Amino acid sequence: FTEDKRAALVDWIIEIHYALDFEEETLYLTIDILKRSLSLIKVTRNNLQLLAVVCLFVAAKKEESHIPTVSSLCALLNNAYTKKQLLRMEQNILLGLKFRLSLCSPPEFLCVLGTVARCSPRELIMAKYLSELLLLDAQCDHCLSLDVAAAALRLAHIVLQEPSTAEKEAAWSLASIFQFGRDTVIKDIMLVLANAAAKAHLRGTSASFIKYSSPIMMSVSRHQRLSQAPSLLLSCGTSSPSFC
Known part of the structure; x- marks a missing residue:
């Protein structure tokens, strides 16, 4: 299970999550459950997609008001697995994790930090995009959600360079x-x-x-300055602990 295969699996989960119109917290909880499950229960390579879908199912039960049916999930997997296999995998995950399903995700911290720092909607959406990109990177699995949120918000602020005021600078310093x-x-x-x-x-x-x-997301992923993000970060001079 290489990093590339892990990234492909997470990318597939993101596609399904978006298609089902689930909450952001559901996605982050799904990846957290997947990460912990892989270290606790034995799963064959052929069953990785089954594991991923069941992790999404478990997360949805905790975060969503409308839960997909087991039949619809089996259809999502092209009926390669039976309902019994899906429910057995759910049981294995819950027992392996001892029903520990709590997670304070980066979007929740972004909501707090963004409010304190008086961020614009565009800054918040770009920060959410950047946070989501980190889900594909195994080396950041250990990162704290607060650190991810702070890093994403800072980088979004640097990239967008929106007009500032004395009040907003004070708000960023407070954040x-x-x-x-x-x-x-x-x-x-x-x-x-x-x-x-x-x-x-x-x-x-x-x-x-x-x-x-997409326009509903303000097309932030296509922002021209994102392609220059590494050089922008260096030129910003991040020696100060406050937001750039």
């Missing part, structure tokens, strides 16, 4: 207090995000890029 002492970690995540965003349109795993290229 930086939430990350006190975590600046080195956040800068590392920002670098990963910048590189991922610059190459997102070239990757085979492009579900997030396509989703955030």
Whole structure:
């Protein structure tokens, strides 16, 4: 199960999640359940898609008001698996995780930080896009949700360079207090995000890029300055712990 195969599986989950019009928290919880399940239960390579769909099913039960039926999930898998196999996998996941399904995801922290920093809707949407790109990167599985949210919001702020006011600068400085002492970690995540965003349109795993290229998402993934994100990050001079 290589990093490329993991990224392809996560990209597939993002496609399904978007098609089902689920909440953002459901996606992040799905990936968290998938990550932990892979380390706790034995799954053959042929059953990875089954595992992924069941992780989404479990997350939806916790986060969504409308749950897909087992039959519809089997159809999603081209009926390659029976209802019994799907429900058995669900049982294995829940027992393996001991029903520990809580997660405070990056979008939840983005909501708090964005409100405190008085971010524009475009900044928030781009930050959500950047956060989602990180789901494809196995090296960031250990990153804290608050750090991911802070890094994504900072990078979105740098890329967009929207007009500022004294009040907004004060608000951004206030938001930086939430990350006190975590600046080195956040800068590392920002670098990963910048590189991922610059190459997102070239990757085979492009579900997030396509989703955030739509007008309803303000086409943030197609913003011209994202291709320059790594150089923008360097020229910004991130030596200060506050937002650039």
